[in-house]
Amino acid sequence: MAFSSSPSSLLCTATAIVIVTLIACLIVPQLHVVKTSLPVVVHPRDVLPLLPKQVSLPLLSSLRSEVDLIPTFIGYASPVSNIDPGHHQILEWKGACFYNNTAWLEFHNKSGSEFGGGTLHIKVKHKGVAIFVLEAGMLGALRALWDVFPLFTNTAWGENSNIEFLKKHMGASFNQRPQPWVTNINPDDVHSGDFLAISKIRGRWGAFETFEKWVTGSYAGHSAVCLKDSEGKLWVGESGHENDQGEEVIVILPWEEWWESVQNDDESNAHIALLPLHPDIRAKFNETAAWEYAKSMVGKPYGYHNMIFSWIDTTRNNYPPPLDANTVASFMTVWNQFEPEYTGKLWNEALNKRLGTQGLDLADILVETEKRGTSFGELLAIPEQDSWVYSDGKSASCVVFILQMYKAAGLFDSFASSIQVTEFTVKDAYMLKFYESNSSRLPKWCKEGDNVELPFCQIRGKYRMELPEYNTLQPYPHMNEKCPSLSPDYSRPKNC
Numbered sequence: 068m069a070f071s072s073s074p075s076s077l078l079c080t081a082t083a084i085v086i087v088t089l090i091a092c093l094i095v096p097q098l099h100v101v102k103t104s105l106p107v108v109v110h111p112r113d114v115l116p117l118l119p120k121q122v123s124l125p126l127l128s129s130l131r132s133e134v135d136l137i138p139t140f141i142g143y144a145s146p147v148s149n150i151d152p153g154h155h156q157i158l159e160w161k162g163a164c165f166y167n168n169t170a171w172l173e174f175h176n177k178s179g180s181e182f183g184g185g186t187l188h189i190k191v192k193h194k195g196v197a198i199f200v201l202e203a204g205m206l207g208a209l210r211a212l213w214d215v216f217p218l219f220t221n222t223a224w225g226e227n228s229n230i231e232f233l234k235k236h237m238g239a240s241f242n243q244r245p246q247p248w249v250t251n252i253n254p255d256d257v258h259s260g261d262f263l264a265i266s267k268i269r270g271r272w273g274a275f276e277t278f279e280k281w282v283t284g285s286y287a288g289h290s291a292v293c294l295k296d297s298e299g300k301l302w303v304g305e306s307g308h309e310n311d312q313g314e315e316v317i318v319i320l321p322w323e324e325w326w327e328s329v330q331n332d333d334e335s336n337a338h339i340a341l342l343p344l345h346p347d348i349r350a351k352f353n354e355t356a357a358w359e360y361a362k363s364m365v366g367k368p369y370g371y372h373n374m375i376f377s378w379i380d381t382t383r384n385n386y387p388p389p390l391d392a393n394t395v396a397s398f399m400t401v402w403n404q405f406e407p408e409y410t411g412k413l414w415n416e417a418l419n420k421r422l423g424t425q426g427l428d429l430a431d432i433l434v435e436t437e438k439r440g441t442s443f444g445e446l447l448a449i450p451e452q453d454s455w456v457y458s459d460g461k462s463a464s465c466v467v468f469i470l471q472m473y474k475a476a477g478l479f480d481s482f483a484s485s486i487q488v489t490e491f492t493v494k495d496a497y498m499l500k501f502y503e504s505n506s507s508r509l510p511k512w513c514k515e516g517d518n519v520e521l522p523f524c525q526i527r528g529k530y531r532m533e534l535p536e537y538n539t540l541q542p543y544p545h546m547n548e549k550c551p552s553l554s555p556d557y558s559r560p561k562n563c
């Protein structure tokens with residue numbers, strides 16, 4: 068394929084690579100199926116979500132509609148029969164760059180591999196005819212895009228595209244607030260268990276969080292928690308703090324060090340709100356137990372294993388269109404090719420837990436899912452169990468780490484054992500009715516310089532943070548195990 072130098076066709080080219088690769092990768096499990104005489108494993112109804120975030124977000128604002136850009140599952144480019152490779156089933160779809168496109172797959176065995184191989188043909192009528200030959204090198208191209216785009220976004224332009232996206236798709240406001248944009252807080256007024264809601268809007272993490280916010284309906288994408296020691300010194304516990312080796316791990320840092328690293332090492336333009344616990348809740352908070360839990364987790368890796376499962380609770384209603392479980396499956400399949408070890412951590416282990424199996428790779432997981440007569444979407448929706456232990460220990464993402472601590476500290480009372488905090492998103496955490504409800508009791512530095520009164524303390528950021536439904540939901544057993552999360556209103560049925 069030819070790369071053109073004009074920016075718009077470059078965008079189209081990028082889109083083409085993504086779409087082509089996804090379709091091609093869907094065929095991997097299918098080939099498997101052909102060999103084992105099973106029906107198609109991944110159903111078109113089940114669609115594909117995670118890929119878009121970093122590759123496509125920077126491009127979104129340049130196109131009329133992101134729906135044209137994000138690869139939607141269209142169907143399978145598969146031959147009607149693998150016995151007669153001359154017989155092609157032709158697919159058609161529309162996209163921003165490709166109106167009325169067709170694709171078909173021709174099987175051959177040029178690679179001489181166990182499962183054979185094939186060529187995916189794509190005909191792009193809008194611009195004449197082009198044939199794309201899909202070789203392994205194409206996956207390399209996708210990987211290069213993946214690596215390069217986040218770098219591009221670490222600019223005011225990247226920040227603005229995140230903001231525009233959140234305004235358009237979530238109805239976020241992003242009103243500018245008066246200086247100071249960094250509050251001079253007094254640690255004496257901060258207590259154990261106080262929650263730090265963090266919203267990153269720039270760079271790699273900004274793009275990642277934009278996607279996370281969009282799919283979960285959360286207005287903050289990251290979180291940390293405050294802890295006081297017996298001498299009254301303030302500490303911050305955080306899952307997902309980058310260590311010197313560049314790994315995201317769980318840390319407990321002195322407040323001053325953490326606050327300094329937010330100002331100086333973090334390019335994401337983090338907006339931060341302190342959500343103080345309500346005095347009655349604080350009275351229940353067992354600081355000893357909280358410290359015990361936090362210390363037991365220090366140095367453990369960020370909770371990659373179960374990160375995505377907090378978001379997917381339902382088979383359909385957690386995927387903003389055009390995403391769906393097929394998109395997820397495709398994304399996972401693609402990524403499996405790049406980073407087998409990493410993806411093993413990211414989801415294979417968690418999917419094995421859901422099936423009650425061990426050590427199956429993704430292709431085998433898909434086959435096993437089909438054998439059991441269930442769909443991949445249903446598999447993803449099975450609730451994570453807090454008790455599951457992975458090969459590198461228990462897995463805790465940022466908010467799971469905090470809520471496990473709340474659980475250990477006694478905030479979920481007698482029904483703690485009926486709460487799976489791995490099912491909670493950041494939004495689920497700030498919606499809990501755990502926080503200060505009387506704004507006249509907030510420390511006075513909370514309102515410093517801003518005449519708009521917030522129910523919490525924003526301590527950093529150019530834009531005023533908003534946390535809709537903050538502090539509104541009493542916890543109940545099995546909460547958040549069956550909640551849909553559909554943009555733009557993210558309505559949440561009672562007791563889901």
Ligand SMILES: *[C@@H]1O[C@H](CO)[C@@H](O)[C@H](O)[C@H]1NC(C)=O
Pocket residue numbers: 159167
């Ligand atoms: C696409 O083009 C083919 C012929 O080239 C035509 O038969 C078909 O109806 C078109 N589909 C759409 C959706 O326009």
Ligand SMILES: *[C@@H]1O[C@H](CO)[C@@H](O)[C@H](O)[C@H]1NC(C)=O
Pocket residue numbers: 176178179180181182183184
């Ligand atoms: C492809 O070729 C290799 C080597 O010739 C052979 O072992 C393999 O079975 C073939 N695969 C298919 C699907 O025909």
Ligand SMILES: *[C@@H]1O[C@H](CO)[C@@H](O)[C@H](O)[C@H]1NC(C)=O
Pocket residue numbers: 353354355356359
């Ligand atoms: C607080 O937690 C510690 C450690 O788990 C425990 O020994 C202690 O009894 C708890 N205190 C209360 C008041 O429950």
Ligand SMILES: *[C@@H]1O[C@H](CO)[C@@H](O)[C@H](O)[C@H]1NC(C)=O
Pocket residue numbers: 505506507508
């Ligand atoms: C809020 O707190 C202030 C100061 O503690 C107190 O005087 C006031 O009654 C409280 N308001 C409510 C509604 O509880």
